[in-house]
Amino acid sequence: MLIVLSGPSGVGKGTVRQAMVNKYGQQFKYSISMTTRKPRPGEVDGVDYYFVSKAEFEEEIANGGMLEYAQYVDNYYGTPLKYVNQTLESGQDVLLEIEVNGAMQVRSKVSDGVFIFLAPPDLHELQDRIVKRGTDDTATIKKRMLQARQEINLMTNYDYVVVNDQVDSAVNRIEQIIASEHLRVARVLSTYQKMLGDN
Amino acid sequence: MLIVLSGPSGVGKGTVRQAMVNKYGQQFKYSISMTTRKPRPGEVDGVDYYFVSKAEFEEEIANGGMLEYAQYVDNYYGTPLKYVNQTLESGQDVLLEIEVNGAMQVRSKVSDGVFIFLAPPDLHELQDRIVKRGTDDTATIKKRMLQARQEINLMTNYDYVVVNDQVDSAVNRIEQIIASEHLRVARVLSTYQKMLGDN
Numbered sequence: 001m002l003i004v005l006s007g008p009s010g011v012g013k014g015t016v017r018q019a020m021v022n023k024y025g026q027q028f029k030y031s032i033s034m035t036t037r038k039p040r041p042g043e044v045d046g047v048d049y050y051f052v053s054k055a056e057f058e059e060e061i062a063n064g065g066m067l068e069y070a071q072y073v074d075n076y077y078g079t080p081l082k083y084v085n086q087t088l089e090s091g092q093d094v095l096l097e098i099e100v101n102g103a104m105q106v107r108s109k110v111s112d113g114v115f116i117f118l119a120p121p122d123l124h125e126l127q128d129r130i131v132k133r134g135t136d137d138t139a140t141i142k143k144r145m146l147q148a149r150q151e152i153n154l155m156t157n158y159d160y161v162v163v164n165d166q167v168d169s170a171v172n173r174i175e176q177i178i179a180s181e182h183l184r185v186a187r188v189l190s191t192y193q194k195m196l197g198d199n
Numbered sequence: 200m201l202i203v204l205s206g207p208s209g210v211g212k213g214t215v216r217q218a219m220v221n222k223y224g225q226q227f228k229y230s231i232s233m234t235t236r237k238p239r240p241g242e243v244d245g246v247d248y249y250f251v252s253k254a255e256f257e258e259e260i261a262n263g264g265m266l267e268y269a270q271y272v273d274n275y276y277g278t279p280l281k282y283v284n285q286t287l288e289s290g291q292d293v294l295l296e297i298e299v300n301g302a303m304q305v306r307s308k309v310s311d312g313v314f315i316f317l318a319p320p321d322l323h324e325l326q327d328r329i330v331k332r333g334t335d336d337t338a339t340i341k342k343r344m345l346q347a348r349q350e351i352n353l354m355t356n357y358d359y360v361v362v363n364d365q366v367d368s369a370v371n372r373i374e375q376i377i378a379s380e381h382l383r384v385a386r387v388l389s390t391y392q393k394m395l396g397d398n
Binding site: 117123145148149152155156158159160161162173176177179180181183184185188189192193196 | 316322344347348351354355357358359360361372375376378380382383384387388391392395
Protein backbone atom coordinates (compact mmCIF):
# COMPACT_ATOMS: atom_id res chain seq x y z
CA MET A 1 0.00 0.00 0.00
CA LEU A 2 1.31 3.43 -0.93
CA ILE A 3 0.85 6.10 1.76
CA VAL A 4 1.29 9.73 0.73
CA LEU A 5 1.79 12.31 3.47
CA SER A 6 1.49 15.84 2.18
CA GLY A 7 0.18 19.29 3.08
CA PRO A 8 0.99 23.01 2.83
CA SER A 9 4.62 24.01 3.34
CA GLY A 10 5.52 24.75 6.94
CA VAL A 11 2.88 22.41 8.35
CA GLY A 12 5.49 20.04 9.78
CA LYS A 13 5.41 17.12 7.32
CA GLY A 14 9.09 16.29 7.92
CA THR A 15 8.72 16.23 11.70
CA VAL A 16 5.65 13.97 11.57
CA ARG A 17 7.35 11.66 9.07
CA GLN A 18 10.46 11.41 11.27
CA ALA A 19 8.29 10.64 14.32
CA MET A 20 6.52 7.90 12.32
CA VAL A 21 9.85 6.37 11.32
CA ASN A 22 11.06 6.46 14.94
CA LYS A 23 7.84 5.02 16.37
CA TYR A 24 7.01 2.21 13.95
CA GLY A 25 9.40 2.46 11.06
CA GLN A 26 9.64 -1.34 10.72
CA GLN A 27 6.03 -1.43 9.47
CA PHE A 28 6.70 0.55 6.30
CA LYS A 29 9.53 1.75 4.08
CA TYR A 30 10.12 5.45 3.81
CA SER A 31 10.85 6.36 0.20
CA ILE A 32 14.03 8.41 -0.04
CA SER A 33 13.83 11.32 -2.47
CA MET A 34 16.28 12.02 -5.27
CA THR A 35 17.77 15.48 -5.68
CA THR A 36 20.31 17.41 -7.68
CA ARG A 37 21.19 19.77 -4.85
CA LYS A 38 24.53 19.31 -3.10
CA PRO A 39 24.59 17.36 0.20
CA ARG A 40 24.67 19.56 3.29
CA PRO A 41 27.23 18.75 6.00
CA GLY A 42 26.23 15.47 7.66
CA GLU A 43 23.80 14.37 4.92
CA VAL A 44 24.44 10.88 3.58
CA ASP A 45 23.69 9.63 0.05
CA GLY A 46 21.01 6.93 0.18
CA VAL A 47 19.90 7.97 3.66
CA ASP A 48 18.80 11.61 3.46
CA TYR A 49 18.55 11.74 -0.32
CA TYR A 50 19.87 10.05 -3.41
CA PHE A 51 22.25 12.75 -4.62
CA VAL A 52 22.60 12.78 -8.41
CA SER A 53 23.71 15.15 -11.16
CA LYS A 54 21.30 17.25 -13.17
CA ALA A 55 22.00 15.09 -16.23
CA GLU A 56 21.21 11.88 -14.33
CA PHE A 57 17.96 13.34 -12.97
CA GLU A 58 16.85 14.52 -16.40
CA GLU A 59 17.62 11.09 -17.83
CA GLU A 60 15.34 9.51 -15.18
CA ILE A 61 12.56 11.94 -16.13
CA ALA A 62 13.02 11.17 -19.83
CA ASN A 63 12.89 7.41 -19.10
CA GLY A 64 9.66 7.77 -17.10
CA GLY A 65 11.57 6.77 -13.98
CA MET A 66 10.11 9.42 -11.65
CA LEU A 67 6.81 8.88 -9.82
CA GLU A 68 6.72 12.65 -9.18
CA TYR A 69 9.17 15.51 -9.29
CA ALA A 70 9.46 19.27 -9.07
CA GLN A 71 12.06 21.97 -9.57
CA TYR A 72 12.88 24.46 -6.78
CA VAL A 73 15.58 27.13 -7.06
CA ASP A 74 17.40 25.42 -9.94
CA ASN A 75 17.38 22.00 -8.30
CA TYR A 76 15.26 18.93 -8.97
CA TYR A 77 13.57 16.94 -6.19
CA GLY A 78 11.53 13.80 -6.79
CA THR A 79 10.58 10.20 -6.04
CA PRO A 80 12.22 7.41 -8.07
CA LEU A 81 9.55 4.95 -9.23
CA LYS A 82 11.82 1.89 -9.16
CA TYR A 83 12.32 1.73 -5.40
CA VAL A 84 8.62 2.36 -4.70
CA ASN A 85 7.53 -0.42 -7.05
CA GLN A 86 10.08 -2.91 -5.69
CA THR A 87 8.90 -2.32 -2.12
CA LEU A 88 5.21 -2.51 -3.00
CA GLU A 89 5.80 -5.77 -4.90
CA SER A 90 7.50 -7.24 -1.83
CA GLY A 91 4.22 -6.62 0.04
CA GLN A 92 5.44 -3.75 2.22
CA ASP A 93 3.84 -0.34 2.65
CA VAL A 94 5.70 2.65 1.23
CA LEU A 95 5.54 6.12 2.79
CA LEU A 96 6.11 9.24 0.70
CA GLU A 97 6.41 12.64 2.34
CA ILE A 98 6.04 15.17 -0.46
CA GLU A 99 4.75 18.59 -1.49
CA VAL A 100 1.15 19.07 -2.65
CA ASN A 101 2.08 19.31 -6.33
CA GLY A 102 3.95 16.02 -6.12
CA ALA A 103 1.04 14.39 -4.31
CA MET A 104 -1.28 15.31 -7.19
CA GLN A 105 1.16 13.75 -9.68
CA VAL A 106 1.13 10.54 -7.61
CA ARG A 107 -2.67 10.58 -7.27
CA SER A 108 -3.04 10.55 -11.06
CA LYS A 109 -0.77 7.47 -11.31
CA VAL A 110 -1.61 5.44 -8.17
CA SER A 111 -5.36 5.53 -7.67
CA ASP A 112 -5.38 3.07 -4.77
CA GLY A 113 -2.84 4.99 -2.70
CA VAL A 114 -3.80 6.48 0.66
CA PHE A 115 -3.53 10.27 0.52
CA ILE A 116 -3.24 12.07 3.85
CA PHE A 117 -3.40 15.85 4.09
CA LEU A 118 -1.60 17.26 7.11
CA ALA A 119 -3.48 20.43 8.12
CA PRO A 120 -2.18 23.32 10.22
CA PRO A 121 -3.79 23.51 13.69
CA ASP A 122 -4.84 27.12 13.17
CA LEU A 123 -7.28 25.97 10.47
CA HIS A 124 -9.00 23.97 13.16
CA GLU A 125 -8.84 26.85 15.64
CA LEU A 126 -10.20 29.30 13.11
CA GLN A 127 -13.78 28.61 14.12
CA ASP A 128 -13.09 29.69 17.72
CA ARG A 129 -11.46 32.85 16.49
CA ILE A 130 -14.32 33.69 14.14
CA VAL A 131 -16.85 33.10 16.91
CA LYS A 132 -14.98 34.97 19.63
CA ARG A 133 -13.61 37.82 17.48
CA GLY A 134 -12.18 40.55 19.64
CA THR A 135 -8.66 39.12 19.76
CA ASP A 136 -8.02 39.50 16.01
CA ASP A 137 -9.02 42.47 13.86
CA THR A 138 -11.32 41.98 10.85
CA ALA A 139 -8.52 42.26 8.29
CA THR A 140 -6.51 39.51 10.00
CA ILE A 141 -9.52 37.20 10.15
CA LYS A 142 -10.38 37.89 6.50
CA LYS A 143 -6.81 37.13 5.44
CA ARG A 144 -6.80 33.89 7.46
CA MET A 145 -10.18 32.88 6.02
CA LEU A 146 -8.86 33.35 2.49
CA GLN A 147 -5.86 31.15 3.30
CA ALA A 148 -8.18 28.59 4.93
CA ARG A 149 -10.25 28.42 1.73
CA GLN A 150 -7.08 27.69 -0.24
CA GLU A 151 -6.07 24.94 2.20
CA ILE A 152 -9.58 23.45 2.05
CA ASN A 153 -9.47 23.46 -1.75
CA LEU A 154 -6.21 21.47 -1.63
CA MET A 155 -7.77 19.00 0.82
CA THR A 156 -10.45 17.89 -1.64
CA ASN A 157 -7.79 15.91 -3.53
CA TYR A 158 -6.95 13.76 -0.49
CA ASP A 159 -8.60 10.87 1.36
CA TYR A 160 -7.93 11.96 4.94
CA VAL A 161 -7.23 15.14 6.89
CA VAL A 162 -5.00 14.99 9.96
CA VAL A 163 -4.57 18.18 11.98
CA ASN A 164 -0.97 18.57 13.16
CA ASP A 165 -1.86 20.02 16.58
CA GLN A 166 0.57 17.72 18.41
CA VAL A 167 3.11 15.55 16.59
CA ASP A 168 2.28 12.50 18.76
CA SER A 169 -1.47 12.78 18.16
CA ALA A 170 -0.95 13.31 14.44
CA VAL A 171 1.26 10.19 14.30
CA ASN A 172 -1.36 8.15 16.21
CA ARG A 173 -4.11 9.23 13.83
CA ILE A 174 -1.99 8.35 10.79
CA GLU A 175 -1.25 4.94 12.37
CA GLN A 176 -5.02 4.35 12.75
CA ILE A 177 -5.66 5.38 9.16
CA ILE A 178 -3.03 2.95 7.88
CA ALA A 179 -4.34 0.07 10.03
CA SER A 180 -7.89 0.76 8.97
CA GLU A 181 -7.01 1.07 5.26
CA HIS A 182 -5.53 -2.44 5.41
CA LEU A 183 -9.01 -3.69 6.36
CA ARG A 184 -10.75 -2.11 3.36
CA VAL A 185 -12.72 -4.64 1.34
CA ALA A 186 -11.01 -3.68 -1.91
CA ARG A 187 -7.59 -4.58 -0.42
CA VAL A 188 -8.71 -7.66 1.53
CA LEU A 189 -10.69 -9.16 -1.35
CA SER A 190 -7.70 -9.61 -3.60
CA THR A 191 -5.95 -11.58 -0.83
CA TYR A 192 -8.93 -13.90 -0.44
CA GLN A 193 -9.36 -14.27 -4.17
CA LYS A 194 -5.71 -15.26 -4.54
CA MET A 195 -6.17 -17.72 -1.68
CA LEU A 196 -9.07 -19.38 -3.50
CA GLY A 197 -7.16 -19.36 -6.76
CA ASP A 198 -9.77 -17.08 -8.38
CA ASN A 199 -7.28 -14.53 -9.55
CA MET B 200 -21.94 8.89 11.19
CA LEU B 201 -23.87 5.65 10.74
CA ILE B 202 -21.85 2.50 11.48
CA VAL B 203 -23.29 -0.81 10.30
CA LEU B 204 -21.87 -4.00 11.80
CA SER B 205 -22.99 -7.09 9.93
CA GLY B 206 -21.82 -10.49 8.74
CA PRO B 207 -22.94 -14.11 8.30
CA SER B 208 -25.09 -15.58 11.08
CA GLY B 209 -23.10 -17.23 13.83
CA VAL B 210 -20.06 -15.01 13.33
CA GLY B 211 -20.51 -13.33 16.72
CA LYS B 212 -21.95 -9.92 15.79
CA GLY B 213 -23.90 -9.66 19.08
CA THR B 214 -20.84 -10.45 21.21
CA VAL B 215 -18.66 -7.91 19.40
CA ARG B 216 -21.40 -5.26 19.61
CA GLN B 217 -21.82 -5.88 23.35
CA ALA B 218 -18.05 -5.61 23.88
CA MET B 219 -18.04 -2.31 21.94
CA VAL B 220 -20.85 -0.93 24.11
CA ASN B 221 -19.00 -1.99 27.28
CA LYS B 222 -15.65 -0.60 26.15
CA TYR B 223 -16.59 2.77 24.67
CA GLY B 224 -20.35 2.94 24.55
CA GLN B 225 -20.35 6.66 25.40
CA GLN B 226 -18.85 7.44 21.97
CA PHE B 227 -21.84 6.19 19.97
CA LYS B 228 -25.49 5.25 20.38
CA TYR B 229 -26.47 1.67 19.76
CA SER B 230 -29.70 1.56 17.80
CA ILE B 231 -32.22 -0.71 19.53
CA SER B 232 -34.18 -2.92 17.15
CA MET B 233 -37.96 -3.18 17.01
CA THR B 234 -39.60 -6.61 17.04
CA THR B 235 -43.00 -8.29 17.21
CA ARG B 236 -41.72 -11.33 19.09
CA LYS B 237 -42.61 -11.66 22.79
CA PRO B 238 -40.01 -10.53 25.37
CA ARG B 239 -38.00 -13.39 26.88
CA PRO B 240 -37.62 -13.50 30.66
CA GLY B 241 -35.39 -10.61 31.74
CA GLU B 242 -35.69 -8.66 28.48
CA VAL B 243 -36.72 -5.04 28.91
CA ASP B 244 -38.73 -2.94 26.43
CA GLY B 245 -36.57 -0.05 25.15
CA VAL B 246 -33.35 -1.74 26.28
CA ASP B 247 -33.16 -5.11 24.53
CA TYR B 248 -35.80 -4.32 21.89
CA TYR B 249 -38.76 -2.12 21.31
CA PHE B 250 -41.53 -4.71 21.66
CA VAL B 251 -44.55 -3.87 19.51
CA SER B 252 -47.58 -5.65 18.07
CA LYS B 253 -47.69 -6.95 14.52
CA ALA B 254 -50.19 -4.22 13.59
CA GLU B 255 -47.91 -1.48 14.97
CA PHE B 256 -44.89 -2.86 13.09
CA GLU B 257 -46.83 -3.10 9.83
CA GLU B 258 -48.03 0.48 10.28
CA GLU B 259 -44.39 1.62 10.65
CA ILE B 260 -43.48 -0.21 7.44
CA ALA B 261 -46.46 1.35 5.61
CA ASN B 262 -45.43 4.83 6.86
CA GLY B 263 -41.83 4.35 5.65
CA GLY B 264 -40.68 4.39 9.26
CA MET B 265 -38.28 1.44 9.04
CA LEU B 266 -34.66 1.88 7.90
CA GLU B 267 -34.53 -1.89 7.35
CA TYR B 268 -36.58 -4.90 8.41
CA ALA B 269 -37.01 -8.61 7.90
CA GLN B 270 -39.38 -11.37 8.88
CA TYR B 271 -38.12 -14.53 10.65
CA VAL B 272 -40.39 -17.31 11.89
CA ASP B 273 -43.56 -15.21 11.77
CA ASN B 274 -41.96 -12.26 13.58
CA TYR B 275 -40.72 -8.92 12.32
CA TYR B 276 -37.35 -7.47 13.30
CA GLY B 277 -36.11 -4.08 12.15
CA THR B 278 -34.54 -0.67 12.77
CA PRO B 279 -36.84 2.32 13.34
CA LEU B 280 -35.66 5.26 11.23
CA LYS B 281 -36.79 7.98 13.64
CA TYR B 282 -34.34 7.19 16.43
CA VAL B 283 -31.41 6.81 14.00
CA ASN B 284 -32.13 10.17 12.35
CA GLN B 285 -32.56 11.99 15.68
CA THR B 286 -29.22 10.70 16.93
CA LEU B 287 -27.36 11.48 13.69
CA GLU B 288 -28.81 15.02 13.69
CA SER B 289 -27.53 15.52 17.24
CA GLY B 290 -24.03 14.84 15.86
CA GLN B 291 -23.54 11.43 17.48
CA ASP B 292 -22.52 8.21 15.77
CA VAL B 293 -25.11 5.44 15.54
CA LEU B 294 -24.22 1.74 15.59
CA LEU B 295 -26.47 -0.84 13.95
CA GLU B 296 -25.81 -4.56 14.40
CA ILE B 297 -27.91 -6.28 11.77
CA GLU B 298 -28.17 -9.23 9.36
CA VAL B 299 -26.67 -9.03 5.87
CA ASN B 300 -30.04 -8.49 4.17
CA GLY B 301 -30.80 -5.57 6.45
CA ALA B 302 -27.34 -4.11 5.83
CA MET B 303 -28.02 -4.08 2.09
CA GLN B 304 -31.31 -2.24 2.67
CA VAL B 305 -29.43 0.38 4.72
CA ARG B 306 -26.65 0.65 2.12
CA SER B 307 -29.20 1.61 -0.55
CA LYS B 308 -30.56 4.41 1.68
CA VAL B 309 -27.47 5.72 3.52
CA SER B 310 -24.62 5.91 1.06
CA ASP B 311 -22.19 7.62 3.46
CA GLY B 312 -22.56 5.00 6.20
CA VAL B 313 -19.58 2.88 7.26
CA PHE B 314 -20.28 -0.77 6.47
CA ILE B 315 -18.20 -3.31 8.38
CA PHE B 316 -18.30 -7.02 7.54
CA LEU B 317 -17.44 -9.28 10.46
CA ALA B 318 -15.78 -12.37 8.97
CA PRO B 319 -15.41 -15.80 10.57
CA PRO B 320 -11.81 -16.62 11.55
CA ASP B 321 -11.87 -19.87 9.60
CA LEU B 322 -12.11 -17.86 6.36
CA HIS B 323 -8.76 -16.37 7.28
CA GLU B 324 -7.35 -19.75 8.29
CA LEU B 325 -8.53 -21.38 5.09
CA GLN B 326 -5.32 -20.56 3.28
CA ASP B 327 -3.25 -22.49 5.83
CA ARG B 328 -5.56 -25.46 5.49
CA ILE B 329 -5.44 -25.40 1.72
CA VAL B 330 -1.65 -25.19 1.75
CA LYS B 331 -1.09 -27.84 4.42
CA ARG B 332 -3.87 -30.23 3.38
CA GLY B 333 -3.57 -33.50 5.19
CA THR B 334 -5.67 -32.54 8.20
CA ASP B 335 -8.88 -32.13 6.17
CA ASP B 336 -10.11 -34.41 3.39
CA THR B 337 -10.74 -32.99 -0.08
CA ALA B 338 -14.55 -32.97 0.29
CA THR B 339 -14.35 -30.89 3.49
CA ILE B 340 -11.98 -28.39 1.90
CA LYS B 341 -14.18 -28.12 -1.20
CA LYS B 342 -17.28 -27.52 0.92
CA ARG B 343 -15.45 -24.88 2.96
CA MET B 344 -14.14 -23.19 -0.19
CA LEU B 345 -17.69 -22.96 -1.59
CA GLN B 346 -18.86 -21.35 1.65
CA ALA B 347 -15.85 -19.02 1.58
CA ARG B 348 -16.80 -17.89 -1.91
CA GLN B 349 -20.29 -17.04 -0.69
CA GLU B 350 -18.90 -15.06 2.24
CA ILE B 351 -16.51 -13.23 -0.08
CA ASN B 352 -19.39 -12.36 -2.41
CA LEU B 353 -21.27 -10.81 0.53
CA MET B 354 -18.17 -8.84 1.51
CA THR B 355 -18.06 -6.90 -1.76
CA ASN B 356 -21.03 -4.83 -0.55
CA TYR B 357 -19.12 -3.56 2.50
CA ASP B 358 -16.35 -1.01 3.14
CA TYR B 359 -14.26 -2.97 5.65
CA VAL B 360 -13.61 -6.58 6.66
CA VAL B 361 -12.83 -7.39 10.29
CA VAL B 362 -11.96 -10.98 11.14
CA ASN B 363 -13.55 -12.01 14.44
CA ASP B 364 -10.61 -14.11 15.63
CA GLN B 365 -10.63 -12.59 19.12
CA VAL B 366 -13.43 -10.34 20.34
CA ASP B 367 -10.97 -7.81 21.83
CA SER B 368 -8.93 -7.55 18.61
CA ALA B 369 -12.08 -7.22 16.51
CA VAL B 370 -13.32 -4.41 18.78
CA ASN B 371 -9.96 -2.62 18.54
CA ARG B 372 -9.99 -2.83 14.76
CA ILE B 373 -13.54 -1.47 14.59
CA GLU B 374 -12.52 1.36 16.93
CA GLN B 375 -9.65 2.24 14.55
CA ILE B 376 -11.97 2.16 11.55
CA ILE B 377 -14.43 4.53 13.24
CA ALA B 378 -11.66 6.95 14.33
CA SER B 379 -10.14 6.91 10.88
CA GLU B 380 -13.49 7.38 9.08
CA HIS B 381 -13.99 10.57 11.09
CA LEU B 382 -10.83 11.93 9.41
CA ARG B 383 -12.06 11.30 5.88
CA VAL B 384 -11.96 14.42 3.73
CA ALA B 385 -15.62 14.08 2.71
CA ARG B 386 -16.69 14.23 6.36
CA VAL B 387 -14.19 16.87 7.52
CA LEU B 388 -14.82 19.21 4.57
CA SER B 389 -18.44 19.86 5.46
CA THR B 390 -17.36 20.92 8.96
CA TYR B 391 -14.82 23.37 7.57
CA GLN B 392 -17.25 24.67 4.97
CA LYS B 393 -19.86 25.33 7.65
CA MET B 394 -17.16 27.08 9.71
CA LEU B 395 -16.40 29.41 6.79
CA GLY B 396 -20.09 29.95 6.10
CA ASP B 397 -19.74 28.43 2.63
CA ASN B 398 -22.56 25.96 3.12
